[in-house]
Amino acid sequence: MTLNSQEQQRIKRLNEHMAGLLSIKQVAELMQVSERQVYRWKASYREKGVEAMAHKNRGKANPRRIPDPMREHIVQQAKGVYAGCNQHHLRDLLEEREGVMISRSSLRRILEEASILTPIPAPKLKHRLRRPRYRQEGQLVQIDASPHAWLQERGPRLSLVGGIDDATGKVVGAIFREHEDQHGYFQVIQQMVERYGRPLALYHDRHTMFPASDHHASQHESVEEQLRGTKTPTQLGRLFTQLRMTSIAARSPQAKGRIERLWGTFQNRLVSELRLAKACTLEEANAVLQEYLPRFNARFAIAAAESTVAWQAWPDELSSQDCFCLQEQRSVSNDNTISYKGQRIQLLPDEQRISWARCKVMVHEQFDGSIRIVYQGQSVPSRQAPPDPIHHRHQEPPQPSAAVEKTKAQPKKGHTPPANHPWRKRAVVSSRQ
Incomplete structure (x- = not known):
């Protein structure tokens, strides 16, 4: 039997007491227990020896321990159906799909015992300055797109376009597209406006489809725009103006870190959800996404610092058909x-x-x-309109044959006027006397 250092210290003090070097009171003071407890140790030590100093529950299984069949089932699912899921997501999937209620710490210990490590590596620590969240829901919405192998090897590579509220972390709209385009942003903004309303400001990157800052815009203006003094707005810029939403261009990905972290979460959790749903096409991926967003918001969204919301109602003078x-x-x-x-x-x-x-x-x-x-x-x-008339191209006339070309190449003989031709007669000039 192996004893820990504290139990070995008890045996040492009891031996010193039995040898007459220490009294019961001194042993109690050194071990920081009562004298009555020292008497109990002494009686047990004389009766059972060294084994009496070990804890009575040592070697016994914890009655609240997770049963071995459940442990084996969790390990089997973590290696099979739910392979690649992080520990938090795996716990949620076990609760939702398997009915297994387990804490994250217990799940971590079970996975570590089975040598199953989390697929997300620990990030390198960097010094960052925290930006406080906006205090009201709807004050600022961050929008961006993430190209990724969302369907893994089952389908094409897609881009996920979405927006997240800065105050609550709620995903206000998202859609899969074949690539990042203005059509996807139009649809995300339309989802957001129909569900919540118009935000006060939109935070985005410096893609050319977005309105740019004054310094960035002046570098890309045409000569006509510089002479006119105005820059032709992009399609999204025109939409922002119509809906009276402020456009803010971020100067780095870290500046809009909230939606960048959202992509990291989606690239782990949403990829697993798409795989479990066996989604292989763009339409199937969008169907899974719309079903998953309410569960995601219920799990991760938080309450804003202020209960009042900043969402604005749709203007009565605008038509959604003319905006989107x-x-x-x-x-x-x-x-x-x-x-x-x-x-x-x-x-x-x-x-x-x-x-x-x-x-x-x-x-x-x-x-x-x-x-x-x-x-x-x-x-x-x-x-x-009727199609324009077809204009046939002018075709060159066919080239003459060699015989005709040779005939044309021979020079013509000159015409010699006869002797009585008027031109041969000498002109007679009459002079007046």
Whole structure:
């Protein structure tokens, strides 16, 4: 039997007492126990020897220990179905799918005993300055996109576009796209506005599709924009202006660290959720995502410092159809047609105007592919114009044969006028006397 240092110290003091070197009172003071306890130790030591100093529960199994069959089941699931999940996520999955209630610390000990380490390496420590959260929900929303192998080897590589509220950590909108594009950001903002409202500000990176800062914009202005004194807004910039949302461009990924950490969490948890759901396509991934977001927010979102929210209601004078679309200006030709993305669109007369020639109209392209023509806020009836006539290229005439070419190459003989030709007669000049 192995004794710890404290138990060995008891035996040493009891031996010194039995040898007459220490009294019961001195042993009690040295061991910081009562004299009655020393008498108990002495009686047990005389009766059972060294074994009496060991704790009585030593070698016995804890009655509250997790049963071995459950331990084996957890290890089997961690190596099989839930392979690659971190410990926190594995605990949640065991509770939701298996009905196994276990603490994270107990799960960690079971996994360590089975030599199953967490897939997330410990980050290198760096000195960071904490930025306090915004105090109200809806004051600031961080938006970004994360290209990643979300479907692993089962499907194509996708980009996850999303937004997170700075005050609560709540994911206000997210969608999978084939790549990062303005269509994805339009859909995320539309999800956010329909569910919560308009935020006061949006925090984003310096991608060219976003409104840029004044210094960054001046470096990319065209000559026309510099002469005009204004810069043509991007599609997202126009949307921010319409919805009266402030645009803030971050100067580093660390500046918008909240959504960057969200991508790290999603790249571990959401990848496992997609794998368990056997999602292989873009549509299946979006279906799993919309089902997962409420569970994620219930698990990770926190309460804001202030109970009042800063979300703004939708303006009555705006139409969502006119906001969440791509808008471009076109000039109407004399035949009342415009050109848009390689196709001709015929504008039809209505009660407002008979002819639209030389008018400036706006083309609203919805994200379902439909097109609407707008003039001064009113829709213009239109249809597909007849295709332009096909102009055949001018073909060179066939080359003459060698015989004809040789005939043409021979010089013609000159014409010699006859002797009685008037040109041969000498002119007679009569002189007056």
